[in-house]
Amino acid sequence: MLFLWYPKCTTCQRAKAFLDERGASYEARDIKLENPAADELRTWWQKSGLPLKKFFNTSGLQYKALGLKDKLPEMSEEEQLALLATDGMLVKRPILVGEDFVLTGFRPAEWETALG
Numbered sequence: 001m002l003f004l005w006y007p008k009c010t011t012c013q014r015a016k017a018f019l020d021e022r023g024a025s026y027e028a029r030d031i032k033l034e035n036p037a038a039d040e041l042r043t044w045w046q047k048s049g050l051p052l053k054k055f056f057n058t059s060g061l062q063y064k065a066l067g068l069k070d071k072l073p074e075m076s077e078e079e080q081l082a083l084l085a086t087d088g089m090l091v092k093r094p095i096l097v098g099e100d101f102v103l104t105g106f107r108p109a110e111w112e113t114a115l116g
Contacts, residue, residue: 001026002097004036006088015094015106024115031088031095038085044095045081048102052080055104057092066090 003026005012045052057063084090096103101114
């Protein structure tokens with residue numbers, strides 16, 4: 001599995017502890033240092049079945065500074081993916097990418113189900 005996180009984020013720290021407590025095998029990637037590319041984001045979004053907006057960190061400073069609440073509805077999916085790929089801090093975190101699932105944000109019950 002691939003675990004994308006921001007190490008200074010307390011929610012991400014809780015998610016990492018959750019994975020470690022269960023002995024889950026994963027590759028950790030700092031979302032700020034190694035931003036997801038548009039192609040990766042497109043693949044994860046399609047695999048997740050979620051609305052693309054769920055991949056945006058809507059409570060983040062960047063999201064608010066760019067006024068994305070008003071701009072996103074007018075942007076195409078390709079424009080949104082390209083924008084997400086410009087800055088890892090725009091991306092909802094943590095993200096857990098498994099063989100047959102993609103989870104955005106940390107909701108323990110959902111992660112428990114996905115991990116089996």
